[in-house]
Amino acid sequence: MLINATLAQFAPLVIETLAMFVDTNYWSTVLSFLAQQYFTDSHATCILWHSSFDILLETSSPLAVLILDPLNWSSFEAEENDVYDLKREEFVERGLAYNDWILHLTIAIEKVHCESFIVFQEQIPKFTRYFYNASTYSIWRSLENRFIFVYTDELLVQSIGSSYFEGYLIYDQPNILLVNAQYLNASIFEIKTNRFVGRRYDGSGTVPAIFDRMQLYDAHVKKVIWDSGLDMFSKLYDLKGREIVFGVFNYKPYMLLDYLKKPAAFDRFLNKSEAAVDGTEVRVLRTFCELYNCTVQIDTSENSDWGDVFANVTGVGLMGMLLNRTVEYGIGGFFMLYGGYQNMEMTTFLGRSGITCLVPAPQRMINWILPLRPFQGTLWLCIIFCLVIECISLAVTRFKERLSDGIGAPQHNSWQQSLYFGVVSTLKLFVNQSTSYVATSYALRTILLASYILDIILTTVYGGGLAAILTLPKLEEVADSRQRLYEHKLIWTGTSIAWVLALDMDNTDPVLQGLLEHYQINDGAAIAKKSRSEQMGFVLERLQFGHLANADLIPDDALHRLKLMVDDIYYSYSAAYVPRLWPYLKVHNDFILMWHSSGLDKYWEWKISGEYMSPHRHNRIASSQRPNLYIGPVPLGIDNFIGLIMLWCFGMGCSLLAFVGELWYFSMK
Numbered sequence: 001m002l003i004n005a006t007l008a009q010f011a012p013l014v015i016e017t018l019a020m021f022v023d024t025n026y027w028s029t030v031l032s033f034l035a036q037q038y039f040t041d042s043h044a045t046c047i048l049w050h051s052s053f054d055i056l057l058e059t060s061s062p063l064a065v066l067i068l069d070p071l072n073w074s075s076f077e078a079e080e081n082d083v084y085d086l087k088r089e090e091f092v093e094r095g096l097a098y099n100d101w102i103l104h105l106t107i108a109i110e111k112v113h114c115e116s117f118i119v120f121q122e123q124i125p126k127f128t129r130y131f132y133n134a135s136t137y138s139i140w141r142s143l144e145n146r147f148i149f150v151y152t153d154e155l156l157v158q159s160i161g162s163s164y165f166e167g168y169l170i171y172d173q174p175n176i177l178l179v180n181a182q183y184l185n186a187s188i189f190e191i192k193t194n195r196f197v198g199r200r201y202d203g204s205g206t207v208p209a210i211f212d213r214m215q216l217y218d219a220h221v222k223k224v225i226w227d228s229g230l231d232m233f234s235k236l237y238d239l240k241g242r243e244i245v246f247g248v249f250n251y252k253p254y255m256l257l258d259y260l261k262k263p264a265a266f267d268r269f270l271n272k273s274e275a276a277v278d279g280t281e282v283r284v285l286r287t288f289c290e291l292y293n294c295t296v297q298i299d300t301s302e303n304s305d306w307g308d309v310f311a312n313v314t315g316v317g318l319m320g321m322l323l324n325r326t327v328e329y330g331i332g333g334f335f336m337l338y339g340g341y342q343n344m345e346m347t348t349f350l351g352r353s354g355i356t357c358l359v360p361a362p363q364r365m366i367n368w369i370l371p372l373r374p375f376q377g378t379l380w381l382c383i384i385f386c387l388v389i390e391c392i393s394l395a396v397t398r399f400k401e402r403l404s405d406g407i408g409a410p411q412h413n414s415w416q417q418s419l420y421f422g423v424v425s426t427l428k429l430f431v432n433q434s435t436s437y438v439a440t441s442y443a444l445r446t447i448l449l450a451s452y453i454l455d456i457i458l459t460t461v462y463g464g465g466l467a468a469i470l471t472l473p474k475l476e477e478v479a480d481s482r483q484r485l486y487e488h489k490l491i492w493t494g495t496s497i498a499w500v501l502a503l504d505m506d507n508t509d510p511v512l513q514g515l516l517e518h519y520q521i522n523d524g525a526a527i528a529k530k531s532r533s534e535q536m537g538f539v540l541e542r543l544q545f546g547h548l549a550n551a552d553l554i555p556d557d558a559l560h561r562l563k564l565m566v567d568d569i570y571y572s573y574s575a576a577y578v579p580r581l582w583p584y585l586k587v588h589n590d591f592i593l594m595w596h597s598s599g600l601d602k603y604w605e606w607k608i609s610g611e612y613m614s615p616h617r618h619n620r621i622a623s624s625q626r627p628n629l630y631i632g633p634v635p636l637g638i639d640n641f642i643g644l645i646m647l648w649c650f651g652m653g654c655s656l657l658a659f660v661g662e663l664w665y666f667s668m669k
Contacts, residue, residue: 026219050120105134255279354568374465395422492537
């Protein structure tokens, strides 16, 4: 509606004795009255000085005030030149477009923490245009910004060119007051507020801003002479169908499009209602709108992934849509990233999300080590030591027996012959073979008997152990944990850089750095193809209550060769991203905390996962984390004996070489 309505419209409400022209300047009175009501709990109030409005705020409680002069910005830089120079360098380094308005408003927000603003006359269009940029560039932000825009019809007529009240700030900030008088020296002031609630999009464009009269204030008697009963702070509790637009792409169970269900949500991109939208995080917004009477709309123009945000406050994908205000609510498992926090707002946490992988399942180990597996390494050392003692005992006893009995020629009764007898007899007894040597002494017979009994026990135990392990598979180590994934140097892949953006790139942890080096980006088709054959890991997302996201890329025929990691590579908390100055952020955060405390987060994760995701497929992936191997008796195959066959082939090869060597030796001799 037009702002330059005259006070003649309110003649029945105005007392006859009120003059249209008075000598006293009443602007300080009316603005002090409003500041007392709305600004006393603000960190600081910024007043953009105007030569035609000489004001002094007087409130019962102290009010921190900063005076800015848009006509002479340089006067502020003289005192704190370093602050402005550093901010300019930062803007240039980040590639940010700025001017004096953006620079000084950014400093005021960031350094002084201005939350409330009073702006006059022709400054209003520039302020509403540049304040959003300044609030986006500033790292400090407020959830309770309030604005008073002051103008007179007298100066409004003299201004030429543009409307005062256009731009994002007027449409999307609820706490705005307009203070209007017909003349500079008038004592009757009309106080208005932007309607904010209700539909703001009619299918062809944005509905013009509407301002409602709140009060008529008589500064001469310091009294409200007419009150509509409107409350500026009550707008957010009944939005009367106001639209909230969020970007959507299929990412179960966070959000998904269902073209069969009704009612369908209005799609801003297609300008029609085509698909219903649902999901664990969509339910948060839908329930919020049920409580606060708003309308959920979607935008499917960026249906690929989350995208990325750049230092110059631009972006691609869903993040880019948030930055250019195509949408005002971004969900889908968004991690709390510093790059996003720098340029946007984040709600309180929606859930916990862990990043894990499907990695190649362990294969059965088949090698020559199979004959050694019945005993542990320490037991094999003990057996070798026992055989050495047995060999030495037999050699010494045999030498003493021959020496005392005087049997044989001296060359056949040497230590060499006795040691040869001890080694051969020990090996024969160990494999349960007899010896042709005739023992004549009781000492040698006793040692042979003891060795034979000991070797029978050892071979019996070994045979039982070997029989047991032949049908129990031995699996190779698999990269199914964060540490083993790093040690195996296994390549792991996802569809976007967003999977690793939450990792601290400057972290000195070698495990973290090694994992980052082996991360690759592939599209969905390549991931589906490689999951059937390649030895690599495939990113999954583990939700707060155990369900898995991003598993649809892996085809069913590849699941048998993959297993789920037992832990997470890392975890983060997910949140919804919204643009700076999003008006519902405070009430929405309070709602999310109630959402968690009521248990709806767990209920809707189970409900959505069960309704839109295959329970059999999900259970199959989850159960792969702990392989359920059949350990009962199974028919033996060549795999069970390949180790023994390899050992036999090795022995036969050595024997053949020895035989050929002997033939050559004797032929040469």
